[in-house]
Amino acid sequence: MSGTAGYEELRLRQVMAMADPDRLRLLALVITDASGQPTASLLAGRDGDVDGVRGHLEAMADAALVARVAGPGGETGYRPTPDALARFGGAAIASPTVRHPEPVDPSDHARLLARITAELARDHAQVLAPETVARFVADSYDLLAARASVRNQLPALTARFAADRLSALVAPVDDGDPASVDAAGRSLDVLFVCVHNAGRSQIAAAVLRAAAGDRVRVRTAGTVPWSRIDPGVRSELARRDIDRLTEMPRPLTDEVIRASRVVVTLGCGDVCPVVPGRRYLDWPIENPAGRSVEEISRIVDDITARVHDLLTDLLPRSG
Amino acid sequence: MSPAEPAPSSRPSRERTPALRATLSREQAESTAALLRVVSDPTRLQILSLIRTSPDGASRVADLTRALGLRQPTVSHHLKVMTEAEILTRRPAGREVWYMIEPARLDAVGDLLR
Numbered sequence: 001m002s003g004t005a006g007y008e009e010l011r012l013r014q015v016m017a018m019a020d021p022d023r024l025r026l027l028a029l030v031i032t033d034a035s036g037q038p039t040a041s042l043l044a045g046r047d048g049d050v051d052g053v054r055g056h057l058e059a060m061a062d063a064a065l066v067a068r069v070a071g072p073g074g075e076t077g078y079r080p081t082p083d084a085l086a087r088f089g090g091a092a093i094a095s096p097t098v099r100h101p102e103p104v105d106p107s108d109h110a111r112l113l114a115r116i117t118a119e120l121a122r123d124h125a126q127v128l129a130p131e132t133v134a135r136f137v138a139d140s141y142d143l144l145a146a147r148a149s150v151r152n153q154l155p156a157l158t159a160r161f162a163a164d165r166l167s168a169l170v171a172p173v174d175d176g177d178p179a180s181v182d183a184a185g186r187s188l189d190v191l192f193v194c195v196h197n198a199g200r201s202q203i204a205a206a207v208l209r210a211a212a213g214d215r216v217r218v219r220t221a222g223t224v225p226w227s228r229i230d231p232g233v234r235s236e237l238a239r240r241d242i243d244r245l246t247e248m249p250r251p252l253t254d255e256v257i258r259a260s261r262v263v264v265t266l267g268c269g270d271v272c273p274v275v276p277g278r279r280y281l282d283w284p285i286e287n288p289a290g291r292s293v294e295e296i297s298r299i300v301d302d303i304t305a306r307v308h309d310l311l312t313d314l315l316p317r318s319g
Numbered sequence: 320m321s322p323a324e325p326a327p328s329s330r331p332s333r334e335r336t337p338a339l340r341a342t343l344s345r346e347q348a349e350s351t352a353a354l355l356r357v358v359s360d361p362t363r364l365q366i367l368s369l370i371r372t373s374p375d376g377a378s379r380v381a382d383l384t385r386a387l388g389l390r391q392p393t394v395s396h397h398l399k400v401m402t403e404a405e406i407l408t409r410r411p412a413g414r415e416v417w418y419m420i421e422p423a424r425l426d427a428v429g430d431l432l433r
Contacts (some may be wrong), residue, residue, distance in 0.1 A: 008361065008364070008365075011364065011431070011432075012359070012360075012361050012364060015355050015358060015359050015364065015431060016355075016359040018352075018355050019352050019355035019356040019359050020352055021345065021348035021349045021351075021352040022348070023352075024343060024348040024351055024352055025343045025345075025348045028343040086430065086433045087430050087431050087433060088430070089430070090426055090427065090430050091351045091427050091430065
């Protein structure tokens with residue numbers, strides 16, 4: 001199963017999996033959840049049918065529409081994949097125009113952004129002023145709006161991106177897992193930065209997530225992010241069964257650098273701002289965009305070897 | 320600038336129900352699910368892809384038959400089902416009929432084909 005055949009088969013499986021109103025509504029909740037990776041019990045609500053919700057989520061996970069991640073208290077969380085955002089994000093978030101096609105009403109976005117802001121402000125009430133949260137949400141929206149190819153997805157992406165930025169701002173997050181904290185008590189955050197956040201940084205992130213699981217928090221960013229992952233890179237990662245560990249390309253921001261203990265630049269060293277006290281690594285890796293399958297495979301091998309060395313270095317005993 | 324409704328202080332933040340619950344109404348979800356059910360078929364997805372990428376966003380049965388290597392009645396059947404589901408729209412021109420994606424469904428169909 002490779003090339004377009006695999007791509008089309010997966011697309012069909014995803015369409016079939018989502019041809020269910022309950023799953024569409026569930027996906028809308030997953031995409032707009034402030035944590036970015038809600039659990040079945042969070043989504044079901046207090047009196048909801050947790051098993052039913054989990055069943056739907058597992059079916060969506062089997063179609064690579066959500067990725068299973070370790071959530072709070074050991075319960076599995078579900079994070080929407082780029083496929084879910086690209087193919088069903090618009091449908092799940094925006095009302096489909098039934099008769100009269102018209103552009104998305106900006107006031108709709110304003111209303112959603114106000115709700116996202118209120119939700120995030122409540123989440124961070126102990127730490128951040130509501131004005132700070134509002135500024136981050138507005139700023140995140142602007143950053144994404146500048147490059148988004150599908151405007152319908154903007155509020156959902158903004159919610160995820162702003163939530164990520166805010167949690168990075170209040171990091172280190174101590175989730176009670178000693179393995180993710182180094183000897184000095186700092187949590188292990190690794191940030192991979194490349195120019196477009198569409199190839200090299202995504203490869204590195206997917207490999208590290210696959211190798212380290214929840215022992216290391218992995219982030220990625222690009223100095224000039226594209227709106228999607230390079231298709232060649234994506235199919236190579238799919239061949240290695242780690243494509244679900246990538247994320248939507250996102251812009252590099254100062255606070256994400258500040259929250260990361262290790263910053264790895266892959267071909268954008270001069271553009272990445274340097275923050276004191278962080279460990280910087282620069283890996284001179286060729287840009288895989290537009291390369292042949294063999295070249296991309298070689299680049300992924302190169303990055304994989306470097307990531308494994310880094311992990312051994314970060315987690316000497318278990319890596 | 321305080322939130323409209325004060326957050327109840329007794330409620331642990333991890334236990335809260337999502338505030339963004341009403342993003343998709345039952346009716347909207349049913350409508351989209353109906354679309355997805357109709358296109359849950361490899362040939363129909365291929366037909367939509369061909370129509371969408373054709374020069375004017377419109378194709379004739381003969382164009383699709385040739386591109387897909389399928390028999391004409393098979394292609395016509397798929398076109399009929401998708402037209403009845405208001406995913407495609409017909410435009411007769413002389414003795415020919417051109418099929419286009421229903422404008423209201425263009426965004427949703429375009430997303431699916433990415």
